[in-house]
Amino acid sequence: MAQQAYQDVFSGSISHCWGCGCNNPHGLQIKSYWAENGEETMCVWQPREYHTAAWPNILSGGIIASIMDCHSLCTAMMFAHRAEGLEWSDDPSIIYITGSLQVTYLKPASVDVPVTLQARVKEERGKKMIVHCSLFSQGEECARAEVTAIRYTPAKE
């Protein structure tokens, strides 16, 4: 049975996220899944022809940062749900937000073919998870990111 994408569980405001919300028609609508090994998450995403950098057909560094940020945050939430034995739900009980994002650009990636993201939680420190993410295009690693995801606790009313 095909896995459901993590982002497709949501219908509320979270589903309008520009980077990954399934209900934002202007957004990038990335989809995150568990990799077969269960230790990493995956995302395969096709850029649009206008997601270019200053060179024709080269993927924008801002778009790369955006999809790596969203996929890494969703990875943190997927790991946290699994670690705590919780199902994904439309009203998520575990929310992470981005504290910081570090992207190193290694090679140009093309807008003409899909990019693949692989991510894993590298470390947990209290309320923080450090997520490592790599972006591949045509089998080559083109960018590497480290995202510090911070567990968000809504203020009590």
Next chain:
Amino acid sequence: MAQQAYQDVFSGSISHCWGCGCNNPHGLQIKSYWAENGEETMCVWQPREYHTAAWPNILSGGIIASIMDCHSLCTAMMFAHRAEGLEWSDDPSIIYITGSLQVTYLKPASVDVPVTLQARVKEERGKKMIVHCSLFSQGEECARAEVTAIRYTPAKE
């Protein structure tokens, strides 16, 4: 006399950059100018209502990273042209690309009002410039970035 925006000098492929190209109708089309003090660059930019994070009316972290990346790179090019006494031109003789991008998110920024970016070159190390950039919304600093811009030399034919 009003300054011309750095991005409005270009008409070739660079003008199709998703983050800052004036000829990319799907892009963010940010505009970078010298600040009055001549030591910093400025950009004022109005998000669209769909540039949201997972919360309503809060600006996406990916969009923040994208505009800080483009404004910082343009800042590196503006500083380099000035240091070398060169005019901006449609066929730029000085090009920088992003080596790495580090964004720290301090506070949420609203999509409802313009954000302001301020950037300056903090350091030059050979072919690299380290650019510091801050993003403000409603007078508060909401994100801080450090971009390593690398001077790009096209391969000789």
